[in-house]
Amino acid sequence: MLVDGEGIRSSINGKVDWEVLGPRIASEASSGNEALQLLQESFLLQLIKDEWNSMAVIRERLQQLQLNPLTANDLNLQIAALEIKVPSEKGTDRQEWKALLKLAFQKLCRETSSGWKGIYPFRDEFNSALMYFLVILKSGPEQSHKTHRFIEELKQSTASNLRLECAAGIGEQVKGLKRLKNAYTSCMLSWNQSPNYREAEGESRQVRELMQFFTPEVERMLARVIENMDMNAFRMHLDALFNSERDAPMFVFTFLALRLLLVFSSIAQKFELGSSAVQKYLWKCQISIADYQSREGIREKIEELALLVMDEVQKIRLSSGRHMIEAVRKDIGEHFCCEQDLSSLAERFHFNETYLSGLFKQHVGIPMDDYVTRLRMAEAEQLLQENKLKLTDIAMFTGYSSFTGFCSAFKKYSGRSPKDYRERYVKRHARN
Template sequence: MYTLIIVDDEEAVRESIREKIDWETYGFELIGSYGDGREALDSLEIRLPDVIITDISMPHMDGLALAAAIADRYRDITVIIMTGFGEFEYAKQAVKLKVYEYVMKPVSQHEFTGILQHLRDELDEKRIRNEDVYRLQSQLNMSLPLLREQFLERMVTSEVKKEEILNKFALFQLSLPGPYYMAATLDVEEFMYPLAAKISSETELLRFAVYNIVHEIFELEQGGIVFRTRDERIGIIFAGEMPYLILAVQKYAEQAVQCIEKYVRVRVSIGIGRPYEAMEELSKSYAEAVSALDYRFMVGKNKIISIEDIVHGKGQLQVHHAEWERKLIAALKTGNKELFARLLSDWMHELRASQSSVDRCYIYVQRFLVSIIQLFEDSGHDALEAADILGQVRAYQTLDEVKVWLESLCLQLFEQVMVKMAQDVDSLLIRSEVYILENYHNENLSLNDVAQHVYMSMNYFSGLFKQKKGQSFIEYVTWIRLAKAKELLTSTNLKAYEIAAMIGYSDPQYFSVIFKRHHGMTPKEYRAASREGISLE
């Protein structure tokens, strides 16, 4: 139902029109009638009709003046002029004022209702068009935030021409006055609430809170532009004069990190790129910001890192790496956890101090992982999933995290190595004991002879032998020799010097001293006591 008012200085005319037309039948509601244009115009302050039917000749304000005022202030109102004047000048003015219909009096009821029907159809079409436009506008308004973020991310990650940037800035009502432009990126690293990282809804809420703080600080206070990216980071671009721009960005970045940790209990890091003179070079600055953020691999989390602070080292780290790898693998092979932990810490410290690029550090760690994988395979145990392990290292954002992960990974290897070593040690000791029993009569039998026989270093074998047997190598060989000497003394009539020679002592006197030291009597006394039935144990 459309609303309508009648304006005519003749009351009889107004009444005639009101009474003769069944307004509802034609889709209209008559909401008022007025005697002149001024009165009608004032009524529009209270309620706006869809249609005004007005005479031309009226006191105070005629119909053309009313139509002109409506065209100026209320362009959605449709005006129909009905007049008894046929002057061409009036009709010309009416057309100029975009009057819907210019009708000459007298007009028949049939003609008038025909005008109303036609007008209603046009108003219906106009309403449908307006609803379509409103719906599309609403959809656009709902999509604008997403479209805005998609464009801003594309602008800083690819080459976009200045003309497109300016057009999209106008569409999204964005402004970066220049003359220098910079970009930064923020990454959420750690939720300090224990359950936050495990509950998706809680995580999203905290990320939204982080975005709001960044938006308030960088966009509302500093005049920058803040947007979210598909990799769940927050992009920030800003503009201004140098050197104020760099100082301001650093200041607001520090403020953002502090506020986010204080109010949201979330730790973040921010990477900052260099300033550029052209808006279309923001992609360079953003790429630098991402590189700066990646450098937290070296310096740790919860940091503000500018690309200007990064100087990639070009030292001889590759030579050092080979040496570190050799030492670490040796510690793993011998099952020395304490040594391994110390070496790993020292290696991480050297990597950090070297100022190598993040990619180079990843490569060094992956090379070490290849050696670990090979060690697993050589140890006769199930091989690690090489592809998975090598890929996992890049999931960690700092060297400290890589260190913890390597320690955990190598702990598995330590356990397997220790099991294998325990098995191998038992076998090696048996082999060494057999060798000693077969060669104890050799005066020149040495610790080094036995160690070489079981393919171990002399020092390592010496320590391992004493640990497992509870006595040193010399003590064990002496015990074997003296045990054989006692057997020969009680079961044969061999002379002491003959027995000494048979068990590896070329000096009978030395043999006698050693024997008495261990058994409290000389070999001769021992034999005599044995034959007299005296207990010798």
């Protein structure tokens, strides 16, 4: 294990010897397995943050990334979160120390997860001290405690190896990937309100009822209202959600707010160009939203955030066609490894298919299919140059379900086979 042995246990006054550990972390962060792990983690986070219209596309990408167990029809899952409490010392050297500390924590989480079947870690890009875990649960009494046992093991290992305490959250069990966002939201509710949130059966039942309400169809309806910049219609939906006659504890309204934050985040992901400031702000609001003491306070904050997102949408929707195509191109750039056809993109951005196709070619200069191919080939060239992955893995990672299809596309694009391209690149740079 990375976080084991002399490097991590050598300490003075309880502090880790980072002069030993730092180089070890860096040396172990460049393998082919590491590349696959990072791709898997990135896609799991995308499943939570992004808007998805096709489960078939999701399942295909999961298979490409060797996450086949997550494609099962009878999937039963849960999400957990663990955050290390990093000391607040300031100064440049302290900042470097804290960065290494977080990196060591991430390594520990990945290595601990690898010893458990059906547990997949992924990282919060805006909070490097926090890790999430997607846990597959099967039937049986032992499985009901699987997530708790894993989190306890990881907390003990973190305390032993890194001398740090942790804050944990464990979400409700859900059935199927379609309910993954609900699993995530209930996890964040648990994490946000720990240790005040008690997992009483009555409270758990209320959260499950709310999760049943937030279906993909409801989410799409709310997204359409926001993307149409219809604040009056959005307030009507909030009236139903934050009903003053509803006799419910504050954690219910916190859950609703967290779930709406995911809707806002997916829309900001689509329409925010040139910066991720709004996305970062929304993501951080997951932490601060639990501080509100009244449903009126939470509702006021949600309305403020809805207006913020609508403003981002307005900048794109009411501007020139070029800005709208830039949003489409950004979206393609983030998902080019998945099979997104023109129809799904047109629906996602509220375009007529024919109009979108013509507008894209007009502003980008090439058809959309050719643009996707170029992105895939550029990614393939980068992976071939790094010379860490097998050719069949590169084919899958760049979105090709067939290795033959990948080779054919690559040769048509570069004039060489992937194997020949890699060999020539390695030889050329070996001489330099």
